[in-house]
Amino acid sequence: MNIPSHDRMTCDVLIIGGGGSGALAGLEASEGGKLKVILASKGPISQSGLTPTGNGGTAFSGSIEHLFKNMVTAGNYLNDQDVIWSMFSQTQDAIEKLKRIGVTVTPLGPHGICVPGVETLSLARRELSKRSNVVLLEDVLITRLIHENGKIIGAVALDLITAELFEIVATAVILTTGGIAGELYPRTSNNPFGITTDASGTGHVMAYQAGAHLIDMEMMAFVPLPTDPRCLNLRYFPEFWRGPYLNRHGDVVESDIEGYLGGSYSYLFLQKLAREFEKGNGPVYVDQRAMEKPDHVSGIRAWDRRRRYIKSLGIDPNENRIELAIGSHFCMGGLYVNEKTETTIPGLFAAGEIMGGVHGGLRLPGYSFTQMIVFGFIAGRQAADYATGVLKTGESSSYQIVEKERERIFNFLEQKRNPVSLRALKNRLQREMERDVFIFRDKAGLERALEEIGKIREEVTRIQVPSFKRFNLDWVRAVEFSMMVEGAEIIARSALYREESRGFHYRRDFEGRDDRRWLKHTVVHLQGGNLTLDTAPVVLDRMRPEE
Amino acid sequence: MGDYITAKVFRYDPDRDEKPYFKSYRVEADGQMSVLVLLDRIQREMDQTISFRSYCCGLQTCKSCLMKINNKKQFACMTVVQPGEEVVLEPVTYPDNHLKDLVVRASDKE
Numbered sequence: 042m043n044i045p046s047h048d049r050m051t052c053d054v055l056i057i058g059g060g061g062s063g064a065l066a067g068l069e070a071s072e073g074g075k076l077k078v079i080l081a082s083k084g085p086i087s088q089s090g091l092t093p094t095g096n097g098g099t100a101f102s103g104s105i106e107h108l109f110k111n112m113v114t115a116g117n118y119l120n121d122q123d124v125i126w127s128m129f130s131q132t133q134d135a136i137e138k139l140k141r142i143g144v145t146v147t148p149l150g151p152h153g154i155c156v157p158g159v160e161t162l163s164l165a166r167r168e169l170s171k172r173s174n175v176v177l178l179e180d181v182l183i184t185r186l187i188h189e190n191g192k193i194i195g196a197v198a199l200d201l202i203t204a205e206l207f208e209i210v211a212t213a214v215i216l217t218t219g220g221i222a223g224e225l226y227p228r229t230s231n232n233p234f235g236i237t238t239d240a241s242g243t244g245h246v247m248a249y250q251a252g253a254h255l256i257d258m259e260m261m262a263f264v265p266l267p268t269d270p271r272c273l274n275l276r277y278f279p280e281f282w283r284g285p286y287l288n289r290h291g292d293v294v295e296s297d298i299e300g301y302l303g304g305s306y307s308y309l310f311l312q313k314l315a316r317e318f319e320k321g322n323g324p325v326y327v328d329q330r331a332m333e334k335p336d337h338v339s340g341i342r343a344w345d346r347r348r349r350y351i352k353s354l355g356i357d358p359n360e361n362r363i364e365l366a367i368g369s370h371f372c373m374g375g376l377y378v379n380e381k382t383e384t385t386i387p388g389l390f391a392a393g394e395i396m397g398g399v400h401g402g403l404r405l406p407g408y409s410f411t412q413m414i415v416f417g418f419i420a421g422r423q424a425a426d427y428a429t430g431v432l433k434t435g436e437s438s439s440y441q442i443v444e445k446e447r448e449r450i451f452n453f454l455e456q457k458r459n460p461v462s463l464r465a466l467k468n469r470l471q472r473e474m475e476r477d478v479f480i481f482r483d484k485a486g487l488e489r490a491l492e493e494i495g496k497i498r499e500e501v502t503r504i505q506v507p508s509f510k511r512f513n514l515d516w517v518r519a520v521e522f523s524m525m526v527e528g529a530e531i532i533a534r535s536a537l538y539r540e541e542s543r544g545f546h547y548r549r550d551f552e553g554r555d556d557r558r559w560l561k562h563t564v565v566h567l568q569g570g571n572l573t574l575d576t577a578p579v580v581l582d583r584m585r586p587e588e
Numbered sequence: 589m590g591d592y593i594t595a596k597v598f599r600y601d602p603d604r605d606e607k608p609y610f611k612s613y614r615v616e617a618d619g620q621m622s623v624l625v626l627l628d629r630i631q632r633e634m635d636q637t638i639s640f641r642s643y644c645c646g647l648q649t650c651k652s653c654l655m656k657i658n659n660k661k662q663f664a665c666m667t668v669v670q671p672g673e674e675v676v677l678e679p680v681t682y683p684d685n686h687l688k689d690l691v692v693r694a695s696d697k698e
Contacts, residue, residue, distance in 0.1 A: 084643055085694030088652035093645035094678055159649045202687055233646025234665065270625075274646050314656050343647050350648070350666060449612040464632065477690045511603050514631060 048207050052079040052174070052180040053194060053428040055211035057183045057244060058409060059083075060090035060394030061158060061410070062417035063217035064165035065135075068142070069421025070215075071175045072293055076425055079177040079209060080169065083517070084240070087162035087513050091219050091394070092413065094233055096277040096344060098408035100138070105129040111582045112408060113584050115302050116373070116401020118542040118560060119257060121580040124398055126382035130417045135414045138302075143169055144375075147341060153407050155341055158415065171478050180512075183243075184520060186214065186251040186389070188438050191253065193388035195439065197446045201517060208439055209583040212390050212431060213424035218244025220394040221372045221528050227471040228266055228477075235270025239501040239521060244395045246337065246524040247529060248376055250569055252282030256397040256562040256577065257374035259536035259546045260463070262404055263480060266368040268324065272356050273348055276551055279304065279357040279406075280335035281327070286314070286365075288322035303405050306370070314367060315480040328362035335359075367480065371409065373400040373545070374535065377564065377577065382420040388427060392420035398562065398579075402544015445542035453506050453519040460505035470497050470522075470529055478533050483549040487537040497525045530572065535563045538574045554585055562580050592615045594674040595626055598636065601642070608682070611635075617671040624653050625665035627690070640664075640690040646696050650698050654680050 054070040056063050057081025060586055071078040082089060102107055108129050113120050136146055139156060142164045147155040169175045178198065185197040187208070195210040223231030229238045238284025244355045265282075267275055275281045282305040285296040294317050301307035317325050351357065375397035382390045393413045400408065477486035501523050506515040540556035542548050564575040593615045600608035613630050621629075627640050644665050645651040655666035656678040669675050679686055685693040 084641070085652070088641065088645075088650045088694060089643050093647065093650040158644060159647065202693075233644045234622065234625055236624060236642060236644040236665075238643060343649050346648055347646070368608060507636045509601060509604060511601055512691050514639060514642060515636050 043137065049210060050079060051210045052077040052176070054078045054209070054215065054424045055209050056215045056217060057082040057196065058090065058217035058219060058393070059086040059162075060092040060217060060219050060393060061161060063215070064162055064169065065417030065570060066215050066217060066392055066421035066424070067169050067175060069418045070425040071169070071172050072462075074172065074174050074423075076428055077174050077176075079178060079211070080177045081183050081196075081209070083180065083182040085179045085203065086166040086169075086177065089238075091231060091238055092158040094231070094238060094543075095158045095410060097156050097157045097410065098149060098407040098409040099110075099156045099342070100405065101132050101154050101411060106420060113399070115403045115405050116555070117403070117554065118330045118581065118586050119260070119373075119398070119401030119544065119562070119579055121398035122583045123580045124378070124380045126401070129410060130231055131415050131419065132411055134420050138418060139414065149444050149506045154311055156410055157341070157343060159343070182517060182520065184450060185249070185442070186247045187442055188251045188386065191252070191387065192313075192485050193386055197443055199450060199520070200286075201512055206443065206450065209442050212428040215246055215382075215388065215390040215392060215420045215424050216244040216376065216395055217391070217393045217420070218242075218395055221245050221532075222261060222369040224467075224525055225471065225529055225532070226369035227468075227475050228366055230273065230276050230368055230370045231271055232344060235273065239518065241521040241525050242372070242528040243521055243524045244391075245375060245531070246527045248384065248391070249527065249565065251389070252386055252567055253389060254377040254564050254566045255375060256367055256377045256564050257401070257529060257535070257537060258372070258397070258565055259539050259563060260373035260400075260402055260531050260544055261369060261478075261532065262306065262308075262371040262373060262497055262545050263367050264370040265305055265311070265314060265325075265327070265365045267364045268364045269356070271354050272351070272363060273567065274351055275356075275358060275363065277344070277347060281329070281363070282409040283329060283332065283335070284327060285329075286313075287326050287328050287338065287362070288317050288460075289324055290322060292322070295323055303403055306403070306406055308403055309545070311367060311480055312547060314365070318367070319426065324363040324364045324366070326364055327358065329358055330360065330362065332359070338477050352374065371404050371494070373397070373402065373404055377562070381423045382416055383423065388431070390420045390424045390427075392416035402546065449523075452502060453504055453516055454509070454510070455505070457503055457505045459484055459503060461500050461503045463504050463506060463515055463522060466497060466500055466504060467518075467522055470494070470526065473497075474529060477534055478529070481549050482536050482546050484537065487533050490533045491530065491537070494526060494530050498530075501526060534572060535565055539563050547570045560586070589670050591617060593621070593626060593669050593671060595630065596674065596676045598628070598682070599638070599688070599689050600676040600682075600686070602604045612674075620668050623655075623657055623669060623675060623677065624674050626669060626675070627664065639688045656680055
């Protein structure tokens, strides 16, 4: 898997992102050996991204209607129904494909199955490594998409080991870069043990910069999180979240978590918790000491190991109360795609968390793995078909784009007269997001956030990191941070635009869901160099809210 | 009292160093912590030139943080160090597949 020396690589399909969707898209696109496929991932496949952190719960019961209805109800009708219907219609096929590469699929409760993330990725990686028409570029960060005449024609890549910056010419590009929630907030479920997984939303921002439309970016899910980072793994086990939830006075905040659609993932529950904190009744605890001990038999090795580890740290929630805070979890908004994973730019596809319009206003637990698997395969097939059918782009003139990108990226390594620290600037952004683009929002707060984000943006070019090039963690994070600032603005602007409360988006100055005005997607895109807001209809072809 | 953990870390950047060496870090510790958290703290607060695979799946399955800890191949995410202890950290292989400090190229072999 040595990376050949290059200034430019060429392929039919470029996949950006090495999580579940990316790896499965890679398998599908390279099937048959005809097309040349490059998969670029900033870390090794199965050792990066959020897929390996997931517990593998995958929504998949016998009835498509049931799953569909759950999703639309939870999502407050902001899901594009043709997209999610298509997802459930093709889940069985996707599962069969997984089994064919050797993935162990275990039944799990009444509604789901377990698809182990690491195992799926390891097997996919092994298969991809065997294929002569696939090049795996691991430890390679894509920093920009290249587009010409309204089409995607490739990307700029940075090799994190050699520090080479090079161009990848591609006929079709699939974005599978995951989420944007993790790095934007001080606390997040995305980081096991409090160690960053670098979920920065670079794909969202690169697509936006290339002209793609993003929808519903204000829809950010938050979850209760243990304040002790060692306990973050408790999130994986519903039995630790039954409650009751008590405030610092010992008053019961919530005793019936089952009453919420989505349980501890419900926005109504999160709003209740946030109100306790606001009233000064925090911290809030989940205190199950008086509860009957839950039954732990899962038969899934990784889960048992995780449970044992939690216990070995002396943090068994059945014997301790667990102090909670609120952190970011998942962005339901993302790239505007149809059921074929086509974005609004020809040649650009998107699968996995980066897609918008799938979960609407709330993501139910288990439904993102279904999304990841099904749309990973679909994107691979669609991009391959596109690359086969379309006339190849000739010689492009991307030299200047690559050189401009080189200047921007290597600038972080340069000595500055008045440098700012990446960490300080990132903390500033995260604090601002937690203050004003969090559970409760209003016009004044969102405007304040936009002002602060604007100030932070002006400082980005002053970031200075240590000047070595090989596997420089802070350098990568600085490059990603520059995109995170754009992502933060996109989210805040979308939140300001949607003047109602729906799902996780709660506007204090516009309480209540307003289907008459806002049963539609917010759309953000770049037009003439400016961030432009718009709306687009939601596909409601199977189920409508009661009038 | 022993409110410190001492980490002796293998350092080698083939672009800049003639040969590998060990660097010691004395890290303030108010309680036990995993080796991965320890390294994260060193990188964030003491020495930004150190390289390691910071990624954590939280499951002890992805092998990203596999390294030699006190001369034994172990997961940094699940290996706990107590205040007062010293720990020696080396890449899981060297010179094979070695890239920088504790980072090795992901291998095809299981």
